[in-house]
Amino acid sequence: MKPDFISLTPDFKNTATKDSSNLELNTAWHTNEQIAVKPLYRAIDLEKVEHLDYLSGIAPYLRGPYPSMYVQRPWTIRQYAGFSTAEESNAFYRRNLAMGQKGLSIAFDLAT
Known part of the structure; x- marks a missing residue:
């Protein structure tokens, strides 16, 4: 027996554009580290993002607790x-x- 799910098609982009005067959609919230997070990001927001020109695993975008992360020191x-x-x-x-x-x-x- 298959569950009967209703097909939902959220139209957030159009709703956000239409309601752009809404204060809640234009107000960023801040993480505990004081990083501003916008409720809606557009293509223009990506133009100044430097990490898109790098590959993951190549400095400075490495994961782990050390400066060289796990490239030189294993888990x-x-x-x-x-x-x-x-x-x-x-x-x-x-x-x-x-x-x-x-x-x-x-x-x-x-x-x-």
């Missing part, structure tokens, strides 16, 4: 772990670090 995979004894936990962490693990998230005091 850090961490495991949250804790074992019954300090010796078992220590052996686990040492084995993983020896095999190339870059970070540890240690459970020091778990409820038993």
Whole structure:
């Protein structure tokens, strides 16, 4: 049985153009970082956007917490772990670090 969805065709662009005197459509809101976000963007807004001339993955448009992002340093995979004894936990962490693990998230005091 297929759901009976009504085909909706929103006409936001024409509505926004027609109601351009509406204060709400002309007022930008600001993110927590004080970045202005307009309710409607047009082609003219893209003319000054520099990142469209760059490729993702090439500086300065990289993702990650480091200046070189993940181009020179791979992702850090961490495991949250804790074992019954300090010796078992220590052996686990040492084995993983020896095999190339870059970070540890240690459970020091778990409820038993």
